[in-house]
Amino acid sequence: MLRIAVLGVGRIGRMHAANIALHPRAALAGVFDVNDAAATEIATALGTVKFASAEEAVASEAVDALLIASSTATHADFIEMGVAAGKPVLCEKPIDLSLERVETCAAKIAGSPVPVMLGFVRRFDTGHRAVKAAIEAGRIGDLHQLAITSRDPGLAPAAYIEVSGGIFRDMTIHDFDLARYFLGEEIATVSATGSRLVDPALMERCDDYDTVTITMATAGGKQCVITNSRRAVYGYDQRVEAFGSGGMIATDNKPLDNTRFSGPGATGQAPALLDFFIERYDDAFAAVIGEFVGAAEAGRAPAVGFEDGRQALILAEAALLSVREGRTVSISDIG
Ligand SMILES: NC(=O)c1ccc[n+]([C@@H]2O[C@H](COP(=O)([O-])OP(=O)(O)OC[C@H]3O[C@@H](n4cnc5c(N)ncnc54)[C@H](O)[C@@H]3O)[C@@H](O)[C@H]2O)c1
Structure with missing residues (x-):
């Protein structure tokens, strides 16, 4: 125990x-x-x-x-x-x-x-793991492009945003880690745009952004686009698409249940999405504990560790610098 x-x-x-x-x-x-x-x-x-x-x-x-x-x-x-x-x-x-x-x-x-493990929960999602397994098994050939969509269901309270460290360090950090996980090689360049479209006044006050797109590439030319919004009116939007020389694999959102309603004015209408991260990633959070227990028992390195946390923060710094200076940033310029 x-x-x-x-x-x-x-x-x-x-x-x-x-x-x-x-x-x-x-x-x-x-x-x-x-x-x-x-x-x-x-x-x-x-x-x-x-x-x-x-x-x-x-x-x-x-x-x-x-x-x-x-x-x-x-x-x-x-x-x-x-x-x-x-x-x-x-x-x-x-x-x-x-x-x-x-x-x-x-x-x-x-x-x-x-052992020091980082709680990057999304690596433990069954859909994301299936995408990773498909890439590793060569099912989509050589990975060329990755698209990660992550949108929160609603703006966090102002008190949270004020001390969050900004969208890249607080929110996109999960997507930076997922990008590294799927790409399987380090990212070389980062180019980001940031906008204040959901709550311009709050974002201005916090010197932050609520709507961002990040384009990244590895030294070998693999590309990744991350799209984040702090508010999606239809719920917590979490999707990944991996495209390669031999095909494409994608994970979709998780609805509250798997029913489909058809009636006047609608066919195949799905229920709302699971509201937020604790519900959407509940299995994955349990799997995080399982991985930690396994690593601690064996005294081995966990599947996701301190260096992954460090690398994700470097990507966040690069994205912020890119927005501030309006240019593509080389990772070698950070740190
Ligand atoms: N993996 C994820 O998806 C995910 C999601 C949410 C939050 N987080 C991270 O988890 C951490 C906590 O976030 P949260 O949303 O639960 O915040 P929270 O504010 O709800 O909880 C933080 C708790 O830490 C306590 N605390 C503060 N200083 C402390 C200290 N010195 N010793 C002991 N307790 C102390 C606070 O009293 C509070 O109860 C943050 O770092 C956040 O970035 C990760």
Whole structure:
């Protein structure tokens, strides 16, 4: 049994805590949150203990591993604490909003055999995995072009957007990771456009964008286009299309159920989409815990690790620079 403590039990930490409790080879060792009411609520609901601090959780002999789901600014410190204590870490994205801080964290944990996994959940989606397997099996021949669409169902609260680090570091970071996952080789150039079409006033105030398109290419010429919007009125839009010399494979959105309605004025009408990431990627979030438990038990590198988090942030920095300077950015210029 891998005994995992959860640091931060907000929106996503409480879901991870419940998934740990459900996993047959994991146990929820306890929770810590600076918001004591949230920690009490989750500890009571899941029948576990509450730690008085992150340090107490890390040092506890009843804790084998850590899941970090606290606010982004805490991630790098908590990763360093976990690795120093020899305890495997599963950390939510992003590692940090500052590439400089990510680099100092990388230097601190360099050479350690302790598994550090990044919570890039989309790699664990069954549809995305099927696309990856098809590419690897050569079903679409040589991969030439990748199109990733990711649109949120609605604008996050202003208080969230203000501290999110901007759309590229907070939202597109998932798509940057997916692009690397599917392309199977590093991206060399990034060109991005950013617009303020959903809430121009808020985006202006936050110096952010709500509508972005990113075009990327590998050194070998494989291309990828990512399209993001912070608001799709029809729901959480998550699709991938991989096109190659021998064919094309695509994943579609997940509706609430698989019914189709036909009647006056409509044929084959599908239900609404699953609302947001916790519902859309519920199987994938459970699979993230499974991969982490497997890696921690075996003391092996997880399927997605610290370096993937670092590379995704580099792509986010490149996209932001591209928008700001109106030019194509070479990845070698970043960092
Ligand atoms: N993988 C995904 O799809 C996904 C989705 C949402 C959020 N996230 C990431 O997960 C993290 C948490 O996001 P959220 O939406 O749950 O935010 P949230 O604000 O709902 O929860 C964060 C929690 O961390 C707690 N916290 C803050 N500082 C802390 C500290 N020093 N020690 C312990 N707890 C502390 C807060 O009190 C809060 O309860 C963020 O880094 C975010 O980027 C990932």
